Amino acid sequence: GAGVSQSPRYKVTKRGQDVALRCDPISGHVSLYWYRQALGQGPEFLTYFNYEAQQDKSGLPNDRFSAERPEGSISTLTIQRTEQRDSAMYRCASRLSTGQGGGSPLHFGNGTRLTVT
Amino acid sequence: AQSVTQPDIHITVSEGASLELRCNYSYGATPYLFWYVQSPGQGLQLLLKYFSGDTLVQGIKGFEAEFKRSQSSFNLRKPSVHWSDAAEYFCAVGAKSGGGADGLTFGKGTHLIIQP
Numbered sequence: 001g002a003g004v005s006q007s008p009r010y011k012v013t014k015r016g017q018d019v020a021l022r023c024d025p026i027s028g029h030v031s032l033y034w035y036r037q038a039l040g041q042g043p044e045f046l047t048y049f050n051y052e053a054q055q056d057k058s059g060l061p062n063d064r065f066s067a068e069r070p071e072g073s074i075s076t077l078t079i080q081r082t083e084q085r086d087s088a089m090y091r092c093a094s095r096l097s098t099g100q101g102g103g104s105p106l107h108f109g110n111g112t113r114l115t116v117t
Numbered sequence: 118a119q120s121v122t123q124p125d126i127h128i129t130v131s132e133g134a135s136l137e138l139r140c141n142y143s144y145g146a147t148p149y150l151f152w153y154v155q156s157p158g159q160g161l162q163l164l165l166k167y168f169s170g171d172t173l174v175q176g177i178k179g180f181e182a183e184f185k186r187s188q189s190s191f192n193l194r195k196p197s198v199h200w201s202d203a204a205e206y207f208c209a210v211g212a213k214s215g216g217g218a219d220g221l222t223f224g225k226g227t228h229l230i231i232q233p
Binding site: 003004033035040041042043044045048091093105106107108109110111 | 121151153158159160161162163166207209220221222223224225226
């Protein structure tokens with residue numbers, strides 16, 4: 001597609017339920033990133049992939065959070081046993097190449113607004 | 118580890134007036150620097166980026182930013198703002214190493230309000 005697509009746009013779930021957030025990056029983009037953005041804050045890094053390999057998951061808050069990108073394209077961020085503090089905007093971004101390190105700009109999706117009640 | 122500070126949480130500017138949004142970064146070497154804009158209900162859109170070379174970079178929508186190494190700053194400017202510029206603006210720094218998390222580190226953002 002033309003841009004990064006995330007679904008659903010909004011997700012309301014009850015505490016204790018599992019949720020899966022989907023990201024479809026720009027076609028051909030090698031790297032895929034997940035960020036979390038709390039209200040009034042900037043995006044915070046969670047994890048990223050080059051192709052299907054998860055390169056860094058140091059930003060995942062705890063072991064309830066996991067992510068996968070099995071075929072190097074679409075990615076899923078899963079939160080198990082959700083808690084109210086997980087409520088935030090979850091943003092996905094993709095980047096064309098890895099070769100420039102941090103220099104190649106990230107292209108962001110519109111995000112998934114997660115509310116845990 | 119790199120970090121970004123945006124000292125102004127809110128900025129109010131009259132339509133047609135000039136704008137400067139401040140950004141200071143902390144990084145061990147010359148970083149990659151970015152400004153993104155986030156409109157309500159939208160994703161983050163890249164305004165401009167600095168990689169190397171000319172320290173004054175031009176972006177979309179009439180924005181520019183100047184990299185000042187001595188001040189560790191990358192302030193965003195626009196000569197004359199329009200009501201449609203009202204949004205949240207994020208400064209970000211990217212590591213040059215390419216290793217580890219070579220994503221971006223964002224500041225907390227500056228909320229720009231345009232007065233008629």
